[in-house]
Amino acid sequence: ERNLERVEELMPFKDTQTVTWIRVVGLHRVEQIEKLGELFGIHPLTLEDILNVHQRPKIEFFEDYIFVVMRTLSYEKGMKSEQISLVLGRNFLISFQERKSDIFKPVETRLRNNKGSIRKKGADYLLYSFLDIVVDSYFVLLETLGEVIDTLEDEVLSEPYPHIVKDIHLLKRDLNYAFKVFWTTRDEMNRLLREDSSLIRKRSLIYYRDVYDHIIRVIDITETMRDTVSGLLDVYFSSVSNRMNEIMKVLTIIATVFIPLTFIAGVYGMNFKYMPELEWKYGYPAVLLFMLLIGMGLLFFFRRKRWL
Amino acid sequence: ERNLERVEELMPFKDTQTVTWIRVVGLHRVEQIEKLGELFGIHPLTLEDILNVHQRPKIEFFEDYIFVVMRTLSYEKGMKSEQISLVLGRNFLISFQERKSDIFKPVETRLRNNKGSIRKKGADYLLYSFLDIVVDSYFVLLETLGEVIDTLEDEVLSEPYPHIVKDIHLLKRDLNYAFKVFWTTRDEMNRLLREDSSLIRKRSLIYYRDVYDHIIRVIDITETMRDTVSGLLDVYFSSVSNRMNEIMKVLTIIATVFIPLTFIAGVYGMNFKYMPELEWKYGYPAVLLFMLLIGMGLLFFFRRKRWL
């Protein structure tokens, strides 16, 4: 285990019998990477794909190596995705990452401690470990997303703020993006399982099938999440319209109770000379009582109609 | 038929000619299960799938055994699902469950009573019995769900409570989950029918095809339910908007009838010195009559417009 600065130092590792893991972190030193590519016989188009970190997940079979692109995903106020390129040769595995991340820590640790069966099991098992780690990291992502969705759901039901629709759509877009990454990974894994490459031994296939199984479960969960998020919009619109209805109902009731009463008051506010009621001794309390009765009647009517 | 505590006691049953059903209930005693796996030659990844009870339904063909994962579903304030793992060997069948449930009671009973053809027909027929029981339990689930949907439908039409939209979405999610389980089961059953494994005899295939037929019918019913639940939202929104319209109509009518009347009252409430009507002897009753006529006219107009 060494930190090397120049590609030339890798020369001796090329043809050893043991498995070598070369880890390249940072893709700005293009020249060094091109030298590395030349040394291990990597096609220029593969190198291009490694350097342009916007590839979809894919697995390409070349004569002397298999080129694997995976994408890690993390969610922190928006989906973030990083590309991990892996080149599997006869007895070496080269990994390329833009930034140093902790995702491969477990493999590192196991290799260092010399415990675990990784060291013995060949390069294809090492590749499996990496794929497995990336796919398992998707479960962590989905947990985060699940919490985000739960929070959003609570807010939609209790107190929807104005731009929540946009937030829902952003989440939807992120989920769609993740879904696409998962689905493409699944497709490519499937192809790897059926392709007949000498670089991956028969008895390793069962491990790859396990990864495939996991990615399918990831897709299942994501699909359920997409349904939920789609449903959130319906819930939101119904929640908003419920509040609106609540408000409208109060308006209706207050207005419809007082409008007739105000009319009655208006009638007795007219200045006609001959209005017998106005002369009555108990005209005023009688009218007040009459108004009360009308108001009560209307409220009773509304209650019976179950509008209250 | 015995209750064993330690795996070693199973030794003698491994190579008998008769069919042995080993039933493992509770998955917390990992070590014992691993020993069992070793004894019957089960691959570590299979054991992992048995212990991690979030697998999708699946059927995997190994050299010496077939590994089947089924999921039972039950609905009680939300969908609950339990994993049942089955390992079919040459002349043994091992079932793994987290909790002891009554689902396999019928097979038990038949085995105990020694009646029924299960004992004679070999391990693959026993496996069929289990699959059949699980798929038949789906019909029970669908009946429960059908009742839940009917209740919800009634509530949507009579008196939609505020969070019914969320309940509909939860039900939809549960249905989607069940649908996915059914669909995957169907896919795997289909694969089992076409796969050529020596562990399942030709003449047993017709039974498996029958299970396949049942699962397809389960899927059909579930699809209809999903349509119904989707429709519920439309019905809900239309029901809410109907109530809203009803309320708005009353507001409109009361308001539009009284607003002009109030205006007239307002006119005769003005304090102009020279307002001839005010001096008339029958001005007051005339105005009241006039108001009545206007009110009636408006009501008549609304009725003719069919708003009432």
Place this chain on the structure above:
Amino acid sequence: ERNLERVEELMPFKDTQTVTWIRVVGLHRVEQIEKLGELFGIHPLTLEDILNVHQRPKIEFFEDYIFVVMRTLSYEKGMKSEQISLVLGRNFLISFQERKSDIFKPVETRLRNNKGSIRKKGADYLLYSFLDIVVDSYFVLLETLGEVIDTLEDEVLSEPYPHIVKDIHLLKRDLNYAFKVFWTTRDEMNRLLREDSSLIRKRSLIYYRDVYDHIIRVIDITETMRDTVSGLLDVYFSSVSNRMNEIMKVLTIIATVFIPLTFIAGVYGMNFKYMPELEWKYGYPAVLLFMLLIGMGLLFFFRRKRWL
């Protein structure tokens, strides 16, 4: 042509050279049917499917016979469906129905009159006649459904009653059910066309292809109907919202015309000591005129805005 009560009486017909049509109506005499099954070598699972009348349409190929399940559909306040099971042997055809219906009348008549080519053309042609009759009955169903949809459409456009949304959804569900029956029938017919069974002669295949053609046309029509019914909901919601808008507009206009006028009346109803207008001789008619002008102005404004 005879009416038999006991299965044993069928013995002599089993091995004749001529084609025999055995018609079983009513499925409650399970024992007799099981005897029949034994006599003609029908598999127990097939008998189970015959007795459990909730099968999907299907065609199963056995060594000695072909088992066909068809479903007749009729619509009368909801979709009704009956199962017709057919067993085609070398020179016999057995049909199973729950209730006696007139659907096979035409075949009966033709057989009785000895005219038509049915008697000569073998059992597979007889089976074709039955399939043809069932599929043709679907066209009748679709005509009925077409009328139901037309009625619903008229009601949606003229006078939507409150629960019409539910009716639309029920119709949609029925259509989906019929669609599923048609589609499955199509699938199974397609399989029959490609399957190579000695029981169906090459030269009969062209007739089966004709049935297949008809079922595809049935599916086409059903799809169009589903589109129409889906559209009905949109039309309904737009129709409701149109009525609502109409009502709101009247409210707006009446309210907005009278609210300012009432305000003016209110102003001159104030009791200030010094209000010069009140003393004017023509103050009252002047105010009335002013109110009229304002009212006319508002109406003119609304008309110009095309709200009236």
Place this chain on the structure above:
Amino acid sequence: ERNLERVEELMPFKDTQTVTWIRVVGLHRVEQIEKLGELFGIHPLTLEDILNVHQRPKIEFFEDYIFVVMRTLSYEKGMKSEQISLVLGRNFLISFQERKSDIFKPVETRLRNNKGSIRKKGADYLLYSFLDIVVDSYFVLLETLGEVIDTLEDEVLSEPYPHIVKDIHLLKRDLNYAFKVFWTTRDEMNRLLREDSSLIRKRSLIYYRDVYDHIIRVIDITETMRDTVSGLLDVYFSSVSNRMNEIMKVLTIIATVFIPLTFIAGVYGMNFKYMPELEWKYGYPAVLLFMLLIGMGLLFFFRRKRWL
């Protein structure tokens, strides 16, 4: 080129070396058509399909002939469709139509003028000419539909009339119908391209592929139209709701400006003995000014909120 009344007169044309085009217009003379079918060896089921003019587009391969059903479409207050049946034999082509239409005019003209390569190129080229003409007529239809859609779009945006939703749905249904015809034609053309029939020579295939290309373009355009028409509904609902909002805003503003003012007038209309303001000399103008200020303030508030 002759107009024949009786089928017998066709006898001599059956076995000539040159290509013969027999054109049958009007399908009511069933007997003559059956005679024709017998003469040219056409299967009874084919004749049935020719006479029943509700077939889907299809191409059927028989031993001695190819049977082609095409549908012409025209739009004039609803979609109209006519069936054109074509029977391609070794050196004859028979076309069947219900009514005489001008659609095959170009071929007629070219045949009459003896110019163009149609006469020399054999019956399969003649068939191609017919298919080409029918598919090209679809482009004309799409142009008409395009104009209908444009008109509808303008009306939706400027002045939506009440039943426009129904018109949109009718158009949608027509488009779906056309789409289905196009799609089926495409499928059948595709099958023709892959089928290996001796009646269509290899070197003619490139022409058929050209027709196939055209039908795909037709489908593309139709899909775009379907999207547009679907979008029309959204535009309509948003347009209606925009108008509604406009109206509601005016109501809100007029009502909310005048309601407080009316209240103030009401206050000073009260008949309390001790109301000091009433005695003030400038109480009346002061109140008017106060009302003006409040009205202006509210309008200013609305403008700042961008509601005006």
Place this chain on the structure above:
Amino acid sequence: ERNLERVEELMPFKDTQTVTWIRVVGLHRVEQIEKLGELFGIHPLTLEDILNVHQRPKIEFFEDYIFVVMRTLSYEKGMKSEQISLVLGRNFLISFQERKSDIFKPVETRLRNNKGSIRKKGADYLLYSFLDIVVDSYFVLLETLGEVIDTLEDEVLSEPYPHIVKDIHLLKRDLNYAFKVFWTTRDEMNRLLREDSSLIRKRSLIYYRDVYDHIIRVIDITETMRDTVSGLLDVYFSSVSNRMNEIMKVLTIIATVFIPLTFIAGVYGMNFKYMPELEWKYGYPAVLLFMLLIGMGLLFFFRRKRWL
């Protein structure tokens, strides 16, 4: 590198060993192009496709050449598309365009400077360069569209103008059109990769696979954009309904606060002879206070209900 006016001048280039790129700009000189077609053995139907510039992207394999149709897309107040037809022969490549555009500038430059490997690598590599340039130009288009979508999104959220729904639908239509072009291009590229043509050498295939990869990424981005634009409509409708609710709330509050107050004022405006309150010394301020309390109470009620 020469500008030629007449096709005859191309004679000598037909059979050279080196690769010749013939660039035809402007398709109005039909005769010259037909001569060119004759000279290089291009089928009349291909020429027709070149001249009719509404083809879908496609790749057709002929015996002596491959015919490729690509579409460039640009967005400037609506999608614009131009057809580029390419004919790849053994050692020549002919490109046809309607208008002179700068899209092939990079290839031109590289050819002129004699640097770059284009000149050496054969006609199939030249074709690849052209495909690559066209597909890369799609990324530029998508960037433009991305900005248009962002602008629209901002407008939807801040200040939706009336016809924004139509703009969204136009954008959607444009995106669908682009999507169709991309998808068809992908399909045809895929076919090219699997087709076995002697005109494209094995070792060039990896470059074509790279173009295929790019077009898939283009499709991915477009799909995300389509989701976003679809979401825009939801956001718009929710935004409009939010504003509407805001307005309605203010109306409700002002109206419901003042309607009861106006009623009270109306009561004390009645002219009954015996109304004791009117005689009280502090009746007027008491009523004002009472009104104030009621108004405050209602506001407090609204605030507690979170309507304010």
